[in-house]
Amino acid sequence: MLVVDHLVRRFGDLTAVDDVSFRIAPGETYGLLGPNGAGKTTTISMIAGLLKADAGSITIAGRPMAADAVEPKRHLGLVPQDLAIYPELTATENLRFFGKLQGLRGEALDHRVREVLEVIGLADRAKDRAKEYSGGMKRRLNIGVGLLHQPELLILDEPTVGVDPQSRNSILESVEALSGEGMAVLYTTHYMEEAERLCDRIAIIDSGRLQAEGTRDELIQLAGGTDTIRLGGAGDLPAAAEKLRTRPGVERVDADRSALTLTVRDAPTLVADVVATATEAGVRLSDVEITRPTLESVFLHVTGKTLRN
Template sequence: MPAGAQPPDVLVVDDLVRRFGELTAVDGVSFRVAPGETYGLLGPNGAGKTTTISMIAGLVRADAGTVTVAGSPVGQQKVAVRRHIGLVPQDLAIYPELTARENLSFFGRLQGLRRQDLTRRVDGVLELIGLRDRADDATKEFSGGMKRRLNIGVGLLHRPSLLILDEPTVGVDPQSRNAILESVEALSVEGMAVLYTTHYMEEAERLCDRIAIVDSGRIQAEGTREQLVRLIGAVDQVRLTGGGEIETAAVALRDLPAVERVDVDTNVLVLTVRDAPSAVAALVTGASNAGMTLSDVEITRPNLESVFLHLTGKALRD
């Protein structure tokens, strides 16, 4: 590869279509995922996310369109390319009577790992998913979150180029959910391409480099969080609470470049601004210099829920 050239995309999805009778579950979906990128499919249940990833993994036949993983076309009869794919479905695929280590060793052998390579890989995966200290416990004793993490580990064993995670935190407690998210965050550091489906806005915002908003089988919009928010013209809001020269501070802050609007509400200044995290230091300094004594600063930023509602006319979990 020439110096400075971008590596080829791990996943290329082009105009996928899947129909079930009169229902078009996936309607012309196209996107790409680069090495080391976490790409999110964000949408409510029934939006077509699981059908899309089933076609990508070669489990469901596409009525139209193509999927390429690591440069090879994917299809139900193309077994070799599936070695590049790690699929972690919503349903658990582990044996409750076996320990975590035994589960991983079993699935590793199915994936062609042997002897020292298998042992090293199992140990590395146990460390990555945070289960090394429970490696020799039967998985029937695990919490739901621990089982989910082990399920992710199974998908990682053969070092896939693309890891597909379908709603991996559904039905788990907040602590386990956070542990799962931390495990996923570590994957991009290893250069793995990750395709992540979720209907939780906060997960997409935390994990994903780019996000596709999916509804009714179509991608309604795609981009980084910031690009999606800009798409609907949304801006940030900063509330400065305090006393002193509030009116004077309001006049002074109106002249700052990032400020679009200033409203005064008793002991609060409500400022409409662009990129609040970058502007807040100047806002606080300006208000203080104008004689306002601050007791609280609050930033409210538009989120993906706002974008989804704008694009589809309904809430994300409808």
């Protein structure tokens, strides 16, 4: 659905986007994860035809994108970080206005407005002016505008910035539903938990360059890929530790007076065997805890700094 090849954009002496390439398939949610200033918004501005690239190419649904291109933009929905709605208009009026700009008319427009209001959870507030909405409701209306013409590719630029937790969860649920309907989604964020929850594949971007790309599990492997299983309990913990060290997938076992801590590969597939081995060795377990690496640790590994820097 989207092919980005060797994209470059400079602002004077600053190279904001530096040789960026990636692809998004239909029905896939692809995340650009990076801190503010990493080049995310500049990248999607070029993809949407709002900025001209200094080098590289962009293709949407097989059609080349350029600043003056019309056809590829028909396949695209853009939800910018800054709100693009009219505060004096109601949700319905906003959607009808933007729908007409996108070429919708008559019953087709009415039907899509009703559908979108349901998707974004504003059907019961459709006749209220946007200025009366909370920040989260405005964000959801902003997303609704991008959905009206049923784009094949939806670009969402930091859609949860500045919203309350309840509205944020509602927005994330809406995005999850979109990919299930076959829409390709390009999602930019600096929240690792959003990328982990939503995205089929994730690109870590920093200083204008893609530092790493892959599924969550593929990225975790870059940072070592080891998990931790902690077994709390009582009994002969040193003896249990010796037996556990011989089990496949267990790389290290540390024992103290009340717990065993194991460094393992793929904890979910090993935990049943680990628990059984410890129990057979005479340990009376009181709790089991699994800790897995996060995208924060991956970001630190590939960039040398934390995501929040």
